[in-house]
Amino acid sequence: MTSYDTAAIQKLDAAHYMHPFTDHKALGEKGVRVMVRGEGIYLWDSEGKKIIDGMSGLWCVNVGYGRTSISRAVYQQMETLPFYNSFFNTTNVPAVQLAAKLAQISPPQFNHVYFTGSGSEANDTNVRMARRYWDVLGYKDRHTIISRRNAYHGSTMAGASLGGMEDMHAQGGLPIPGIVHIDQPNYLQFGQGMTEQAFGLQAASWLEQKILETGADKVAAFIGEPIQGAGGVIIPPSTYWPEIQRICDKYGILLIADEVICGFGRLGRWFASELLGMKPDLITFAKGVTSGYVPLGGVLVGDRVADVLIEQGGEFNHGFTYSGHPVACAAALENIRIIEDEKLIERVTQETGPYLNRRFAELADHPLVGYANSCGFVAGLNLVRRKGASVHENETFDPSLAVGMVCRGHMFNNGMIMRAVGDRMIIAPPLIMTTAQIDEMLALIRHCLDLTYADVKERGWL
Numbered sequence: 424m425t426s427y428d429t430a431a432i433q434k435l436d437a438a439h440y441m442h443p444f445t446d447h448k449a450l451g452e453k454g455v456r457v458m459v460r461g462e463g464i465y466l467w468d469s470e471g472k473k474i475i476d477g478m479s480g481l482w483c484v485n486v487g488y489g490r491t492s493i494s495r496a497v498y499q500q501m502e503t504l505p506f507y508n509s510f511f512n513t514t515n516v517p518a519v520q521l522a523a524k525l526a527q528i529s530p531p532q533f534n535h536v537y538f539t540g541s542g543s544e545a546n547d548t549n550v551r552m553a554r555r556y557w558d559v560l561g562y563k564d565r566h567t568i569i570s571r572r573n574a575y576h577g578s579t580m581a582g583a584s585l586g587g588m589e590d591m592h593a594q595g596g597l598p599i600p601g602i603v604h605i606d607q608p609n610y611l612q613f614g615q616g617m618t619e620q621a622f623g624l625q626a627a628s629w630l631e632q633k634i635l636e637t638g639a640d641k642v643a644a645f646i647g648e649p650i651q652g653a654g655g656v657i658i659p660p661s662t663y664w665p666e667i668q669r670i671c672d673k674y675g676i677l678l679i680a681d682e683v684i685c686g687f688g689r690l691g692r693w694f695a696s697e698l699l700g701m702k703p704d705l706i707t708f709a710k711g712v713t714s715g716y717v718p719l720g721g722v723l724v725g726d727r728v729a730d731v732l733i734e735q736g737g738e739f740n741h742g743f744t745y746s747g748h749p750v751a752c753a754a755a756l757e758n759i760r761i762i763e764d765e766k767l768i769e770r771v772t773q774e775t776g777p778y779l780n781r782r783f784a785e786l787a788d789h790p791l792v793g794y795a796n797s798c799g800f801v802a803g804l805n806l807v808r809r810k811g812a813s814v815h816e817n818e819t820f821d822p823s824l825a826v827g828m829v830c831r832g833h834m835f836n837n838g839m840i841m842r843a844v845g846d847r848m849i850i851a852p853p854l855i856m857t858t859a860q861i862d863e864m865l866a867l868i869r870h871c872l873d874l875t876y877a878d879v880k881e882r883g884w885l
Contacts, residue, residue: 425459427469432457443578456835461488464853464860466840475864477840477850482652482684483710486761487855493716493757500753509538509747518747521755525708525723528693528759532702535729538721538747542683542709543577545720546646549705550581551741553644553677556728559736562640569633569645569676571607575653576646576681576707585646588654603637605629607651608659611794611805615815623660627667634674644677644705649695652684652851655844656803658796665700677704677728683720687711688762688854690799691772698799704728712755719751767854771799778858782865789869791830791876793817800856803849806830806875808885820846824884830875837874839867 437451457469464487466474479485486493500517507515522536537552539545550568557565570576572587583591584598587607592598606613606629614622634642649664651657671678680703685695687708692698694706704727709720724732732739745751762768770776776799783802787795793807794814806826809818820826827843834841834848842849852864879885 427457427459429457429469430454432469463487463489464856472838474835474838474840475852475860475867477834477852477864477868478842479851479853480715481710482689482851483713483715485687485689485711485854486714486758486765486767487853490714490716490758490761492761493714493754496753496757497717497750500750504749506749508744510742515747515749515752517749517752517756521752522747524756524759525721529706529723530694530697530702532704532725532727533706533723534726535724535733536721537724538719538752539709539743540718540745540748540751541577541720542681542707543579543582543720544743545683545707545709545722546576546585546681547579547581548722548741549644549646549679549707550585552705552722552724552728552732552739553679555736555739555741556677556731557643559731564641565643566601567637567641568602568643569630569637570602570604571647571651572604573607573609573654573657574604574646574648574651574681576648577683603633605633607654607657608663609657610660611814619660620662623662624666626659627663627670630667631670631673634670634676639674639676642674642676644679645671646679646681648681648683649685649699649701650690650798650801652801652849653844655847656797656801656849656851658798658801658803659699661700668701679703679705679707681707683707683709684711684801684851687759688768688771689801689851691768691776693768695799712758713751714758716758717748717751717754719748719755762854765855771854775854775856775858775861776800779852779856779861782861786865786869786872789872789876791872791879793819800854801849801851803844803847806846806848820879820884822846824879826875826879826884829878830871833871833874833878834868837867837871839864839871841868841871 433454436455459469460467466476525536526534554566570585574587576582576585584602587604608626610622680696682694704725706723713719780797783797786792791806793805795804807817808820811817827846831843
């Protein structure tokens with residue numbers, strides 16, 4: 424087994440490596456955790472500690488770690504054709520094969536694919552594509568895109584603008600012009616005194632209000648994650664997306680589903696749109712398309728948009744050096760084969776998803792947990808100071824205490840990766856997880872919640 428000098432790696436990291444979404448001064452003082460190996464649902468760090476990866480890397484390692492068949496597919500493609508671009512009337516075989524496969528597994532309105540290197544680039548592409556669509560049809564003022572507060576759509580200029588996170592907008596003069604936001608369908612935040620179903624309709628009505636406020640002749644599209652991921656696993660009521668779809672249809676605006684997190688089996692369907700009552704015109708994908716083994720993203724382009732751009736649009740002045748990268752596409756093809764052959768989506772639908780839902784809901788009896796919910800293979804729970812008679816009457820912690828980060832620390836230190844979004848703790852485990860491994864994970868989560876409860880009690884926060 425390889426041994427590592429953790430301190431030396433940490434020193435080099437602090438001296439040279441700038442991490443995403445990081446206070447580098449604070450990280451340099453603390454030191455990074457060095458991950459060195461993965462197998463199945465588990466990771467090992469440079470100190471030999473075994474850790475359950477409850478976040479699938481970053482919502483992406485759907486088929487788990489250690490898949491040698493993906494490595495072989497990548498190696499074979501590198502030996503055959505490591506790269507060629509898709510400019511100048513040129514293509515490559517894996518990109519063509521993957522585009523055809525994605526058309527096969529996606530909802531019926533999708534027959535074309537535009538490849539990018541990431542989800543952020545794909546959402547930039549959505550902005551360009553939606554606006555170009557309306558330009559070609561002669562509606563050159565129809566450029567405004569509506570998104571939601573607390574949404575995450577990437578960290579490029581357009582992606583971060585589409586997202587609705589205030590901390591990101593505060594840096595870099597965002598959002599860029601032509602992007603506006605409505606509130607998110609967060610029942611805990613906004614649904615007091617209402618049933619979840621009634622709240623779903625109300626939250627959807629905010630889109631119509633914004634369309635009318637902006638002017639329907641100015642709105643190009645509405646973009647949303649079927650379930651908001653980085654915002655805290657915000658699962659909308661069942662009434663929300665069908666009503667959003669009705670409103671989009673009423674005003675003729677494009678609907679963009681950002682499925683970077685939800686796609687490729689995460690919710691027990693190839694794409695979450697199929698589950699939640701959406702019929703989008705564009706679907707953003709990345710992450711799970713390769714299970715994170717090689718970077719790849721893209722846009723599934725619905726017939727409504729593709730027909731206009733292809734038949735009437737002329738040259739679309741947009742693209743990337745790595746669009747349709749043959750190595751990434753080879754990785755994606757093998758990843759999709761694994762999902763199909765091992766029936767991972769069927770397992771999430773019929774067995775492991777319902778089992779995770781039942782087991783995760785049991786955490787609601789913990790004194791720190793005020794609300795726990797899940798859908799497919801995403802789940803989240805809210806840490807509360809004191810439980811009330813209903814979820815809307817729970818007493819929350821002072822946000823400055825950062826209790827979620829305290830809990831996250833106990834998770835990491837005890838072999839469990841569970842992400843903190845404020846005081847909401849979230850998971851999105853690999854789709855290969857068995858019921859026995861779900862039991863193992865839930866026992867560890869409960870143990871860490873106990874440690875957090877004892878910790879905050881000792882600090883006098885209860």
